[in-house]
Amino acid sequence: MKMSVLILMLLIILSLILPAFSQPVSSKSVTLFAVYNEALKAYEGKILTSIPKWGETKVSNISMGEVFTLHPPLGFDLEIYGVIFFKAWLKSDTTVFGKLSFILLQVSPIGEEEEIVKTEQFLALSNKPDEYSAAIAGAKYVIKKGYRIQYKIQFVPYEGKAKTYLLWNNEKNPTYIVLPCVDHLKMDLTILDSAGKAKTFLSANETGEQAAVLIQANVSDPFAIEDVKSAFISIINSKGETLLNEKPLSMKSFGSTIYSAIYEANATLPIETYRIIFKVTDFSRNVYPIEKRVHIAYSYLTTLIIKDGDGEPLSNASLLIQANGLQSLSELTNHNGEVSLVLPSSNIIGAYNLTVYWRNKIVLNEKFLINESETIEVKTHVYSLKVRVLLYGLPLPNAKISLIENSTPIEVKSSSSIGASVFDKIPAGSYSLKISFFNNEKTINVYLGKSEEIIVPVELPLLGRIPYFLIIFAAASLTFYIIKKKRKLYPVSFSFINKIIEGGIPEQATVMILGSPGSGKTVLMENLAYESLKKNKKCIYIVNNEFPSKIRENMQSLGLNLKEFEEKGYFIFIDCYSGLAGKQPEEKHFIPSPTDLTNLGTEISVILNKLNKDVDVYMDSPASLLASVKPEIIISFIHATGAKVKGEGGKFCFTMSPVTSKEALNKMDEASDCIVELQLIEPKQERKLRIRKVKGRKHSSKWFNFSIEPGKGIVFYVKSMKV
Known part of the structure; x- marks a missing residue:
C-alpha cells in the first residue's frame, strides 16, 4: 500500500472519529521510539525510550510479533487521554496480504501483562520498505507507577510462506508509538529568601530595596528526568518589562530519584511585583510552563478594629483578608474586636479585600488600602434587637422569645421582669420572632437593618369576653408575682x-x-x-x-x-x-x-x-x-x-x-x-x-x-x- 494512500485514509478516519471524542482534558503527545540497547539483556535489548540513541537499522521477523519494553519503568502514575498513534516500517520478501496488529500493553513489576488498546487492519506488504500507521481515538487509561509500557507489532500473512520484517533502530526508518499524556510532567516553582525560606512576599523592611532571591524549580518526569531536554527562566515586572528572557538553566542536581531534578537561578529584584516564568521542553518538543508571582514591598503594622453597627467591639469575628497574588489570611478578632497584621504596601499589592464573618454570615465586604502603619475601624452590619412583650399593655415576664431564621431557631431567651429581652450582635437580615406564653404562641416577621426595639402586644384568646379592667388587674397581679419570684436568688457552692x-x-x-x-x-x-x-x-x-x-x-x-x-x-x-x-x-x-x-x-x-x-x-x-x-x-x-x-x-x-x-x-x-x-x-x-x-x-x-x-x-x- 502506497504511503500517500495510507495517510489519506488515516486523515479521513480521524476526521470522522475525533469530533465524537471531545477532549476537555489537555494532553501532550510523547513519542516513545523502538531502539536497541545491548546492555539490557532482559529485553533482548529491545526497548522503548523517549530519548533515542540511533544505530544501524535492525530487521526483525514479525510474523510471530515483536515487542519493545519501556526502560526504565514509570516513575509515577501516567494518565493517557486522547489519540494513540502507532507507526512501523515494514517489508516482506514478496508481496503478501495479511493482518497488521498494533498493541499497547502494560506489564506489572511481577511480570503480569494487561492489554490496554489494540488496532488491526488488513493490508498488503511489498518487498520495498514502507511506513504503516494506525490511530485509536478516545483512549483513556492510567498506567501505574512501577509498570512498564510495551509496544507489540505483528503481521500475520493469510496464505503463502512469505517472510515479513520490521525495520527499527534507525532515524531514517523509525518505529514508534505516540501517547497522549495528561499532566505527566510535574513541576513546582519556589521563591526562597536569603534565609532559605519559601516566600511570595519579601518585606523591604528586612531586605532593603534590593531583595536577593533564589528561584528553585523541581521537575519530575515519569519517563526519567533525561526526557527533559532544556530549561529556561524569565522574569517580567508589573509594567511588562523583561528582566530575564528565557535564560537557559542547567540542572543543579538530581532529585531523590532518576525521575526528578532541581533547577536554580539567583536574582536580585528591586521593589516591584514580578512574574517568574519557568519553562522546560522535552525530546518530544513539548513545552511545559509554570508561573509564580513574587512581591517586594515595604510592609506596615496594621490594626483592624471590627465593630458592630452600634460601635461596640465584635470579638471572635472571623476575618478573611485577600489581595492579588498574596496568600489569603484568616484571623479571629480578640476581645476588643482587634486584629494586628503586618501587610505589604498597596502601592505594590493593590487594594485589599476584607470579608468579615459573624455567626456564619458575611456582615461586611469592603476594600482598603495600606500605605503606612495605621489603625482602621470598620462597622459591620451587626445589630441588636430589643423585644418587649406586652400582655394587655402590661409587661409580660418569663415569656419564651425565639429568634428564627429560615425555620431554624438561632437564639431563645426569656423576657425579663419588664417584659424585655435583648438579642445582641445579630447579623442584618430577615427573621421571625415567636413568642410563647401560657400555652399560646404568636409569630411575627422582622427585618433587622439597624439596632431597634420592637414591641409585641399579645392577648389570651379565651379572655375575649371578660371585662377589660379585670383582665388588666389579673395581668398586673400575675406580673407582680412573676417579678417577685424571678428576683429571688438561691445560694450554691x-x-x-x-x-x-x-x-x-x-x-x-x-x-x-x-x-x-x-x-x-x-x-x-x-x-x-x-x-x-x-x-x-x-x-x-x-x-x-x-x-x-x-x-x-x-x-x-x-x-x-x-x-x-x-x-x-x-x-x-x-x-x-x-x-x-x-x-x-x-x-x-x-x-x-x-x-x-x-x-x-x-x-x-x-x-x-x-x-x-x-x-x-x-x-x-x-x-x-x-x-x-x-x-x-x-x-x-x-x-x-x-x-x-x-x-x-x-x-x-x-x-x-x-x-x-x-x-x-x-x-x-x-x-x-x-x-x-x-x-x-x-x-x-x-x-x-x-x-x-x-x-x-x-x-x-x-x-x-x-x-x-x-x-x-x-x-x-x-x-x-x-x-
Whole structure:
C-alpha cells in the first residue's frame, strides 16, 4: 500500500472519529521510539525510550510479533487521554496480504501483562520498505507507577510462506508509538529568601530595596528526568518589562530519584511585583510552563478594629483578608474586636479585600488600602434587637422569645421582669420572632437593618369576653408575682463554676483572673487551689503581695484548711514577699526579691521536678511587679511558665488588674487559655464573675453574682434551685 494512500485514509478516519471524542482534558503527545540497547539483556535489548540513541537499522521477523519494553519503568502514575498513534516500517520478501496488529500493553513489576488498546487492519506488504500507521481515538487509561509500557507489532500473512520484517533502530526508518499524556510532567516553582525560606512576599523592611532571591524549580518526569531536554527562566515586572528572557538553566542536581531534578537561578529584584516564568521542553518538543508571582514591598503594622453597627467591639469575628497574588489570611478578632497584621504596601499589592464573618454570615465586604502603619475601624452590619412583650399593655415576664431564621431557631431567651429581652450582635437580615406564653404562641416577621426595639402586644384568646379592667388587674397581679419570684436568688457552692464552664476549668491551661482591687481575685485563686487539692493534685502557691502565714489564716477562715495537704507535701508556698518586707522568710522555698523572675522560674522548675506530674501553679500577683519590671518581661515569664506547667499536666493561674496597659493586657489575653473576669460594684459591694474566654470548652459568658462568706469561701447566687 502506497504511503500517500495510507495517510489519506488515516486523515479521513480521524476526521470522522475525533469530533465524537471531545477532549476537555489537555494532553501532550510523547513519542516513545523502538531502539536497541545491548546492555539490557532482559529485553533482548529491545526497548522503548523517549530519548533515542540511533544505530544501524535492525530487521526483525514479525510474523510471530515483536515487542519493545519501556526502560526504565514509570516513575509515577501516567494518565493517557486522547489519540494513540502507532507507526512501523515494514517489508516482506514478496508481496503478501495479511493482518497488521498494533498493541499497547502494560506489564506489572511481577511480570503480569494487561492489554490496554489494540488496532488491526488488513493490508498488503511489498518487498520495498514502507511506513504503516494506525490511530485509536478516545483512549483513556492510567498506567501505574512501577509498570512498564510495551509496544507489540505483528503481521500475520493469510496464505503463502512469505517472510515479513520490521525495520527499527534507525532515524531514517523509525518505529514508534505516540501517547497522549495528561499532566505527566510535574513541576513546582519556589521563591526562597536569603534565609532559605519559601516566600511570595519579601518585606523591604528586612531586605532593603534590593531583595536577593533564589528561584528553585523541581521537575519530575515519569519517563526519567533525561526526557527533559532544556530549561529556561524569565522574569517580567508589573509594567511588562523583561528582566530575564528565557535564560537557559542547567540542572543543579538530581532529585531523590532518576525521575526528578532541581533547577536554580539567583536574582536580585528591586521593589516591584514580578512574574517568574519557568519553562522546560522535552525530546518530544513539548513545552511545559509554570508561573509564580513574587512581591517586594515595604510592609506596615496594621490594626483592624471590627465593630458592630452600634460601635461596640465584635470579638471572635472571623476575618478573611485577600489581595492579588498574596496568600489569603484568616484571623479571629480578640476581645476588643482587634486584629494586628503586618501587610505589604498597596502601592505594590493593590487594594485589599476584607470579608468579615459573624455567626456564619458575611456582615461586611469592603476594600482598603495600606500605605503606612495605621489603625482602621470598620462597622459591620451587626445589630441588636430589643423585644418587649406586652400582655394587655402590661409587661409580660418569663415569656419564651425565639429568634428564627429560615425555620431554624438561632437564639431563645426569656423576657425579663419588664417584659424585655435583648438579642445582641445579630447579623442584618430577615427573621421571625415567636413568642410563647401560657400555652399560646404568636409569630411575627422582622427585618433587622439597624439596632431597634420592637414591641409585641399579645392577648389570651379565651379572655375575649371578660371585662377589660379585670383582665388588666389579673395581668398586673400575675406580673407582680412573676417579678417577685424571678428576683429571688438561691445560694450554691463554689462547684457551680463547673456548670458555668462545661467540665470545669481545663486541667492543662494558663488562666488569668482579671479584676479590680477588692473584687475577690485572691479568694477565687485560693478556692481554685483548694479544689485542685481535693482532686489529689499538688499545688505551688507564689505570693509577692502578702505573707504566706496571712494566706493560711485567710483560707482557714473560709473553711479551706491547708494543714493536711502541707503535711503531705502537696501544697508548697514560694515566698517572694518577706524579703521585700525586710523579714526573715519562714518558708523552705523563697525568693529574696519579687522582681527576680529568673530565680523564680528556676525555683518553680526545681519544685515541679520534685513533685513530678499534675502540679498546678498559682501566682498572686504579677500585677504588683509592673511598677518595677517591664511588661514584656512579665509577659515572657507568663508565656514560659504557662508552657512549662501545662507540659507537666497542670494549670498556671495568675491574677491581673485591668489598670494594666491595654497593649500588655492584649498580649496576656493571647497567652491565656482561660480568662475569669471579676467586678466589684460600689457602693453595695456586690461582686460578679463571668468567664470571658475558655479554649476548647463550652461556657456561659453571663455575669453571676457571688459573695465571700466565712467558713464557706465563694458562694454563688443563682435564680433557680435546679442548678
